[in-house]
Amino acid sequence: MSSHLQSERPSLLQVRSLSVEYSRAGAAPVEAVREVGLTIQPGEAVGILGESGSGKSSLALAITGLLPPRGRTTGGSVRFEGIELLGLGEADLDRLRGERLAMVFQEPGLALSPFMRVGRQIGEVLRAHRTVSAAAARERALDLLSAVRIEEPDSVYHAYPHQLSGGQQQRVVIAQALICEPKLLIADEPTAALDTVTQAGLVELFRTLRAELDMALLFITHDPQLLAALADRIAVMYAGRIVERAPADHLLSAAAHPYPRELLRCVPARRGGVGRDSSPLHVIPGMSPSLSPPPAGCAFESRCPDRLDRCRSEEPTEQPLAAARSVACWNPSEGPPR
Amino acid sequence: MRFLSRRALHGLVLLFGVSLLTFVLAELAPGDYLSRLRLDPTVSDETIELMNERLGLDRSAAARYFYWLRSVARLELGYSYQSGEPVAGRVGAAARNTLWLSGVATLLAWAVALPLGLWLAERRGRTEVALASGATSLLLAVPDVLLALALLLLAVRTGWFPTGGMVSLGFAELGWSARLLDLIHHAALPVTALVLTIVPTLVRHVQAAFGDVLDSAFLRAVRGAGIPRRRRLLRYALPAAANPLISLFGLSIASLLSAALLIEVVMSWPGIGPLMIAAVHSQDIYVVLAVVLASTVLLLFGNLTADLALYALDPRIRREGE
Numbered sequence: 154m155s156s157h158l159q160s161e162r163p164s165l166l167q168v169r170s171l172s173v174e175y176s177r178a179g180a181a182p183v184e185a186v187r188e189v190g191l192t193i194q195p196g197e198a199v200g201i202l203g204e205s206g207s208g209k210s211s212l213a214l215a216i217t218g219l220l221p222p223r224g225r226t227t228g229g230s231v232r233f234e235g236i237e238l239l240g241l242g243e244a245d246l247d248r249l250r251g252e253r254l255a256m257v258f259q260e261p262g263l264a265l266s267p268f269m270r271v272g273r274q275i276g277e278v279l280r281a282h283r284t285v286s287a288a289a290a291r292e293r294a295l296d297l298l299s300a301v302r303i304e305e306p307d308s309v310y311h312a313y314p315h316q317l318s319g320g321q322q323q324r325v326v327i328a329q330a331l332i333c334e335p336k337l338l339i340a341d342e343p344t345a346a347l348d349t350v351t352q353a354g355l356v357e358l359f360r361t362l363r364a365e366l367d368m369a370l371l372f373i374t375h376d377p378q379l380l381a382a383l384a385d386r387i388a389v390m391y392a393g394r395i396v397e398r399a400p401a402d403h404l405l406s407a408a409a410h411p412y413p414r415e416l417l418r419c420v421p422a423r424r425g426g427v428g429r430d431s432s433p434l435h436v437i438p439g440m441s442p443s444l445s446p447p448p449a450g451c452a453f454e455s456r457c458p459d460r461l462d463r464c465r466s467e468e469p470t471e472q473p474l475a476a477a478r479s480v481a482c483w484n485p486s487e488g489p490p491r
Numbered sequence: 492m493r494f495l496s497r498r499a500l501h502g503l504v505l506l507f508g509v510s511l512l513t514f515v516l517a518e519l520a521p522g523d524y525l526s527r528l529r530l531d532p533t534v535s536d537e538t539i540e541l542m543n544e545r546l547g548l549d550r551s552a553a554a555r556y557f558y559w560l561r562s563v564a565r566l567e568l569g570y571s572y573q574s575g576e577p578v579a580g581r582v583g584a585a586a587r588n589t590l591w592l593s594g595v596a597t598l599l600a601w602a603v604a605l606p607l608g609l610w611l612a613e614r615r616g617r618t619e620v621a622l623a624s625g626a627t628s629l630l631l632a633v634p635d636v637l638l639a640l641a642l643l644l645l646a647v648r649t650g651w652f653p654t655g656g657m658v659s660l661g662f663a664e665l666g667w668s669a670r671l672l673d674l675i676h677h678a679a680l681p682v683t684a685l686v687l688t689i690v691p692t693l694v695r696h697v698q699a700a701f702g703d704v705l706d707s708a709f710l711r712a713v714r715g716a717g718i719p720r721r722r723r724l725l726r727y728a729l730p731a732a733a734n735p736l737i738s739l740f741g742l743s744i745a746s747l748l749s750a751a752l753l754i755e756v757v758m759s760w761p762g763i764g765p766l767m768i769a770a771v772h773s774q775d776i777y778v779v780l781a782v783v784l785a786s787t788v789l790l791l792f793g794n795l796t797a798d799l800a801l802y803a804l805d806p807r808i809r810r811e812g813e
Contacts, residue, residue: 217715219714221706222615222706244719247720250714250715251716256712258708263707263712264709266726266731267731267806268730268806277716277718278716278717281717281718281719282717313806
């Protein structure tokens, strides 16, 4: 569906027209992801921007084969290093996950076992994928704890998760994800549960680690400011579809689709340094539509300030704008935001 | 350990309360041990008077309770009106038999329920799970007595199993391996009955506990890390699901014990069930007290085991206790 303007380098991850739906007892299924295409090159950092319910987490789960039992992919293809992941057996996926393809989730406290010492849990991932001695796994886990900038790795190694702060826990989870040096790290809102200072530290960590390890990153968030610091390219998701994709600086300074334009206006501006900004925060009116079934026209139509008549009846398809940019909108804007 | 001593104190207070309550309830029941003798025309009033005095029944209820407490301190647990002997020996032997029966049944029931529940939890939403839940519902709906009677009927019809008792005649002359076989042969039916009464509940809980864990963000993260299935289930899912299951273990001992009392009566297993029934019938009050006390001790022991297991397993609880 999306036209690929990249060069002929082999892609690391190639998602084509992927759809995900969740079944519900006694009701029509929810189409959470609708024909999404996404390509990631080796070493590239791609951001997915979207509000909760946009399907961004479902996309990540579908790629890694971790959808809950109610969810299933209804079409499309996910190729990772040339291997089709959809329909791959659980045992094969186990071999891949944590080794070539790693994931970090939102709640670090939920990702760790409360019954095992932290260092051991990091080493376990290595031992699940490589034949290494317990001593070597321990050595490597300690290295990783230093790599994720944990002070006193020795004492953290022997701690239980509940003895660590949220930021430390997330660093441990990242250490776990990176111990096999994956080619792609998918991070789903990894900082959403943490305070601002911790958040900034983690974003910095993601940035340096990506450079150090030459690893691709798929960073999923609702916060455009995080992507400004992290992503090479950004894809914006709304109601299960990608509505715009562009290089990060373009998207953040001059988005074409009205949804990211409105979304960026919701971020409180830091005007004039210290002092309270008295202007009211911007709010996008309305709610994202039900996806059971999805609306006939553009999903953003009811909330859109720039809607046309055809938006209600006809769903816009993704159109190329300029190099490496595309938008799914009948009335895209040009130039800087209002 | 402070945890243990606090637990032991709780237990003592509970035992005291239970004994007092049982005593009061037994006192409130009309008549006493001698009521039936009084109706017997061949027993003279003088004999009744003499017995009344000798058994201490002429004294006040409070005096008799305190007498009993002193006797508990001497580990005799009072004496039986019927035999005149201290109760401890008889109740002790019966409690051992009950412990044996319900201990084996507990182990077997969990050995069945854990893998079965895990297996079902992994296959949630499939046909075999619906079938299994139908079967467990059916088993749950059948009263324990009916189940025991059906098994007895089976034993009578086929002659494969003895229909009562714990050992055969001439048990004492057998070698140890033959004794063990004989014991197993006799225990087979009551143990089966007990396991069947409790397994459906256990399976349901195990299935629910594992189902919650398998669907959790935690297990999703463990899968995301690529930990292989076996290890995932045993090292990650099992401890995470164990918390409610260990509490259930304590509860399962309680329900197993009450089921055991019933099944012992139906299948004439010489445990504390039949002893209690007989004692209540003849208003042999100290025996009743001792039996209730023994089953409370067994119950407390079960709960203590569960608490200790919980304590040992979960570093978070361990920290609070320190």
